[in-house]
Amino acid sequence: MSKDVPPSINEKAFLLSALISRQRLDSRSPHDIRTTRILLGPQPGHAEVRLGKTRVTANVSCEIVRPRANAPTEGALLFTTDFSPMASPAFGDGPGGGGGSGGDEILIARVLERALRGSRAVDTEGLCIVAGEKVWQIKVDVRVIDHEGNIVDCACIAAVAALMHFKRPDVTVLGEDVTIHSTSERNPIPLTLHHVPICVTFAFFNQGMLQVVDPNLLEEQCAEGDMTFVVNRHGDVCTLSKAGGVAVEAGQVIHCARIAAAKAEEVTDMIKAALEKAAVKEPKVAIV
């Protein structure tokens, strides 16, 4: 069982002193996020996001299932996360993982679920085909390919981009007959998203007095604590996750929330631009 080697004391001290003089080791300003590259396609629902060197892919697929008894008119949304050992030596291949990191995986998976399902970003009512019998189940598979810090943010962008890119087959219901059309027969339909939730993570240093956005691996390992906001571009905070770590004052939380909202707008624009680019490359559809 191999664990990730923690950074040396020298490195930690160097990082901290640089931060105190408001400099980050990769010459970003404290509230900058790393270069984000969003790659969509070729098949609908597939997204790969690179946040600096962190790489996460998300894949969306759909299936017809029976709905839950207490919600006969709603579809289902399922998330799976996979932290493969290829991403980082910290991820083991057993359920225990690499020591402390095992807990992180679950935490990240939970934040992701809360962000996308709990915030009702995806309209599940529109996924109903025949109430009580057939509904769409949307499955999102998130895979971490490379861990260079801040997997949560990257995974969230990937999941959201994949959901926005995904198109499900068209269905016709006439009376009690249901016909599902293949993609060549009828153009598939995109999912309805009420809003676009974006994760923004802050890492804290120096007894919680300094915060940086989008920590890379070294910063994550040296941080005293971290806090993740899930916001959308309208400024609605969907989730706030702070599991352990150094205590943070209320004023700081509000301050971070504002920064998060601004970042969310940036990222949302990036995702939209990527979607438009992908739409242009798709096989030509006649404009009627």
Added chain:
Amino acid sequence: MLKNKAFVRKTKRGTVIKVVKEHYLRDDIYCEVATCTKCPSSLNAVTTPSTTKLVPSPHHIVPDTNVLYHQIDVLEHAAFTDVIILQTVLQELKHRSNAVYARARTMISDPKRRFIVFCNEHHRDTYVERRADESPNDRNDRAIRTAVAWYNMHLDGKPQAVLITDDADNRRKAEVDKIPAYSTQQYVASMQGHPDLVDMIAAVEDSNIAAEERFAYPEHLSNSQIAAGIRSGAFFQGKLSISQNNYLEGSVFAQVDKEERTVMIIGRKDLNRGIHGDIVALQMLPESQWKRPVGVILEEEQIEGQKDEDEEEKAEESKMDVENGAANETVPTAKIVGIIKRNWRPFCGTIEKASVSSAASGLTSQQSVFFWAMDKKIPKIRIRTRQAENLVGRRIIVAIDGWVRNSLFPSGHFVRTLGEVGDRATETEVVLLEHDVPFAPFSSSVLSFLPAEGEDWIVQPEHLAGRIDFRHLDVCSIDPPGCTDIDDALHCRQLPNGNLEVGVHIADVSHFVKPENAMDMEARRRGTTVYLVNKRIDMLPSLLGTNLCSLRSNVDRLAFSCIWEMKPDATVVNVKYTKSVIRSKASLTYDEAQMRLDDSKLNDPVTQGIKALNQLAKKLRANRMEAGALTLASPEVRFKLEEDQQDPVDVELKELKDTNALVEEFMLLANIWVAKKVYEAFPESSMLRRHPKPPAANFESLQKAVGELGITLDVTTSRALADSLNNATTTDPYINKLIRILTTRCMMQAVYFCSGTVPESDFWHYGLATNIYTHFTSPIRRYSDLVVHRLLSVAIGYEKAYTSDLVSKEKLSELSDVLNYRHRMAQQASRSSVELFTNMFFKEKLLQEDAYVIRVLKNGFSVLIPRYGIEGYVYASLNDSKDSSEPSPFVYDGEKNRLIAGTVEIKLFAKCSVCVFVEEAGGAARRSKLVVRLCEPWVPGVSVRLDDIRVAREQDQLEEKSGKVVKKAKRV
């Protein structure tokens, strides 16, 4: 002591399992009443019995589950102490609602209140086993009663135990067992010192049982029963069609006693959950119960607003009450006994604002709201959704799931949102969805059948095989301005023998669209191109429609030509049909062509051709009129949109010029001659078009009305009708146009049909007065023309091979039905689109215009406003949207079909003055309505003055604006 509880249960998966539980009973459960001598004292006993006026002797109350659940607020009041809560009651409560259970528990744990819990389920004397035929609910009620009876026996009536239950049935049974029992209302009213408690009682009737008794539709028969009934002749089946104007009136066109007739179904009960479009099984009512068609316009929205479903029923019945003034005879009436096939589709519409309760906490709780479909024939639908508040004011799509017996309305689920009400794109999409117009972009499989060269496709030498090269001819096309899909082109030249050669060239679509490929199937599905005011939904991908097939000028194009040699008097000497290649010299608009006609100085070949064509066209037209062709009128208007195709700037009536008639005549000629050729080649399987003669009955009311103006309409033949129309003049020239418009409405629909299915005598096209007719000249926008192209190309020997479907009578007949349906839907969609734009045009406007009465009904009359070519309905009473407490000043005279109010008579063709404005789609209204109110002649109680309306509207707008300001503040 041990007992077994066994019962059978169905799991979520659907499997049936038997559950056996062990249940222990004890002897050492004590009553917890302080004064009891038999039981050891307990810490939490009830000590102080209550006394009230109702029950003067000391007693403790024992509430049952429903009371504890619904009246928890009352019981939490400090006035209630020393109450006995039974274990049964507490358990039931826990299942029902965790929240209320928690509150009850808090009360119980409060030592000052002295509520005790008596474990009657485990007490040997009060345990009750479920009897075989008893429902769990009944068993619990019996357990409660047993426990109370035990208390009274145990304590010897000092103090008493009194059961409090709101279920009348329970009270009755308690009385039988000699248990004192009262309802909450009775008990609380009698409590001394706390009059305010009575107000806190939640009004909950035992609505469950009562509601079901109160209202239930008759049961539907099973499929086998229906089949048996149809075989024996007791039942018959047909497709249910709900009246556009009255949602409680349906009709079926079915075979009854070997005859095809229209049978009515009137009223909610008889309609028995049938929805427009379903195939239903009906049973004829005995003649004594046959009803008259109700001559009112009834909209469900008028009944809306009644919270109580019961009241809605009563309101409906009162509106439907037919007094015996109507001259209508009774018509065969039936009732629906079962549904054979449901034909539900997803419906567009809006949520009824009144049914949304803002108390719901938004994101997490589902609430039931009502949904109005745009289509007035569909009833309200109940849906459960979490996003109700967001959906108000937006157009959404809802699908129906089912309609149970004891629900007044069907239930459904939300599918998706379209957009804001009133937004142009949303409303256009609604029009398309509601008329079943397929408008999704062409799928990749369809596009794969386009020519590989795409835009760079040109006519190659190999295309010339089998075609005549007409590229040297001076062909031109005349079309509306902005037309990109040019189907047809004409040419005309002088022949050496003094005759004229006339050619009609039609785009050769069958070259590009081969039978049975995906593009062909999609075109067949669409049936026709749909023209909306601001949008066009093409039948074929635009590469073909506006480019490769379109007969654009100055480019080689493939065509299918019909060439006649004619004498100058327009008699046809011979005719030739051939595939060809043409090169149009000019694409003109009607105006440009008209200018060339009128300009005597122009002498280029194209203009000469047009002039010659014009002469011939005039003669052809004269011949047709001689034969009895009809010129009818329609109040068609065209909207002048602003440059960016957005808001309608002005409305103008379409005018017909010479050039319109020119093109029309030659298109008719081509259609007729092609019909002849195709019928000759395929007598059993040609796709033709006919227009049945309208039955004389259709004209009755019109004839009566014009009779009063001194005009007679002879409807024996179309020639006679045409002549009557020409002679129908009065002092007002518009009346003639009006009569033509109304005559158009008496006409039957022209339909496609397969020649083998109808006798030759029925091929007659009434309106055009021709023996045989088909559609040939617009294959880009009509599928029937494409079929005729294929038939013709086999007939002339161009196409050697053809699929068997092309000549199959059954397939062609089916196809005709589909095309007729699509054609009708497309027309209705166009009309809806015009209505939409009309409403947009009239938004913010308030105008007073002249109008003519075109229809008189019991509760109002329809008028046509010539200036804009729009129709509106004027209600006979101003308060028609609410329950009119004031009767209408108008009295309906069924004999003469008019509305009379004192000296004012509203009858057909009467001229009046109305004011028109648009009422926004607020609340439950499905769409913004065009409201028409009578200004003159002045009838007190009905007529309004323009200025009064203006003032009222300004006031409303001010109120709305101030309301809006408040709302905005809340959001920020």
